[in-house]
Amino acid sequence: MTVRLRPTLTTLPAYVPGRSVPGAIKLASNETSLGPLPHVVRRITEVAGEANRYPDSFATELGSALAARFGVDPTQVVVGCGSVSLCQQLVLATAGEGDEVLFAWRSFEAYPIITTIDGATGVKVPLREDVHDLTAMAEAITDRTRLVFVCNPNNPTGTAVREAELRAFLDRVPPQVVIVLDEAYREYVIDPEVVDATTLLADYPNLIVLRTFSKAYGLAGLRVGYGIAADATLSNAVRQTQVPFAVTQIAQAAALACLEPPAEKELRQRVEDVTVERIRVTDELRAIGYAVPDSQANFVWLGNGPAEQGGIDALAFSTGCEDRGVIVRAFADSGVRVTVGLREENDAFLAAARALRARPVPADHQTDDTPDGF
Ligand SMILES: *Cc1c(COP(=O)(O)O)cnc(C)c1O
Helix, strand or coil: CCCCCCCHHHCCCCCCCCCCCCCCCCCCCCCCCCCCHHHHHHHHHHHHHHHHCCCCCHHHHHHHHHHHHCCHHHHHHHEEEEHHHHHHHHHHHHHCCCEEEEEEECCCCCHHHHHHCCCCEEEEEEECEEEHHHHHHHCCCCCCEEEEECCCCHHHHHHHHHHHHHHHHHHHHHCCCEEEEECCCHHHHHCCCCCCCCHCCCCCCCCEEEEECCCCCCCCCCEEEEEEECCCCHHHHHHCCCCCCCCCCCCCCCCHHHHHHHHHHHHHHHHHHHHHHHHHHHHHHHHCCCCCCCCCCCCEEEEECHHHCCCCCCHHHHHHHHCEEEEEECCCCCCCEEEEECHHHHHHHHHHHHHHHHCCCCCCCCCCCCCCCC
């Protein structure tokens, strides 16, 4: 082939989606195990018959409903084909060749990919003990920096930064640099010191907060997320970079239904079930001997490291889980992310984790707690 492609594509890291294996328990993509909320499924069925028409390209009704909910002007809200699309649009709107996009690492694996596709330069600031190092991030800002991603809670470590340190960081970011607070897992936060970033919009004109219906609301397959910008200049710029008709009318209607009281009630129960299970899974893993950072999301993280310090080898651990019928998400160089699912799914994972934990057991205390048949 002699077609000319952009050279930057050869340097592109591949996005590795969580794998689905028929018959196995999938805890690899931070989805909900249950289907969409029952109230929302009813609405999806009702609007299916309108699929011959193009959707409202700017999701006006959904945008207005979100604006009302957050007490902002509708011009500050932008709806996208999943919030990952909004991440990409934000990079397109702010950075080009020679410009820098700053983010923690490891964090959401889409950040370096969309930055590279755009032709901008990604600057990765290592996590400190699995948490955003906001001091180092502030120091890494240069006059080339156009955009900063802060993923809170962080995917894949689940850790969250608290209000005081977040504000201290935001205070240090120059006003011309756009700050993206990616709150894809906000619904699962229970630590009262982890601030809802939409309450910071009034203080930071260069801030935009991203949320999604993919995670807690269970609509990953419909692709709908939104951003709330402190200033409409930014949300308008994001709208300019959108592919026309990016959000289907079924996705828009489903998202609207998510905001109605029956869905809210269903959501609250589900989120509580997950956070209770998150605590149980974390405690159990620690009891087995794994080092697990505190998570505020719907997943937990097991980092690579020496077994004596509670660490794992990501590939060996994920293969071991798969052999036992549980699919987790491995990042070969750093660790494994495991979605918190239904109680019985988590039990299957915990059984695998127990079996995989090579711990020295005195010869006269050998017990076989590793059931076969997984
Ligand atoms: C899942 C996820 C998203 C976006 O998901 P969409 O399905 O595109 O809305 C954004 N950021 C982070 C950190 C995520 O984990």
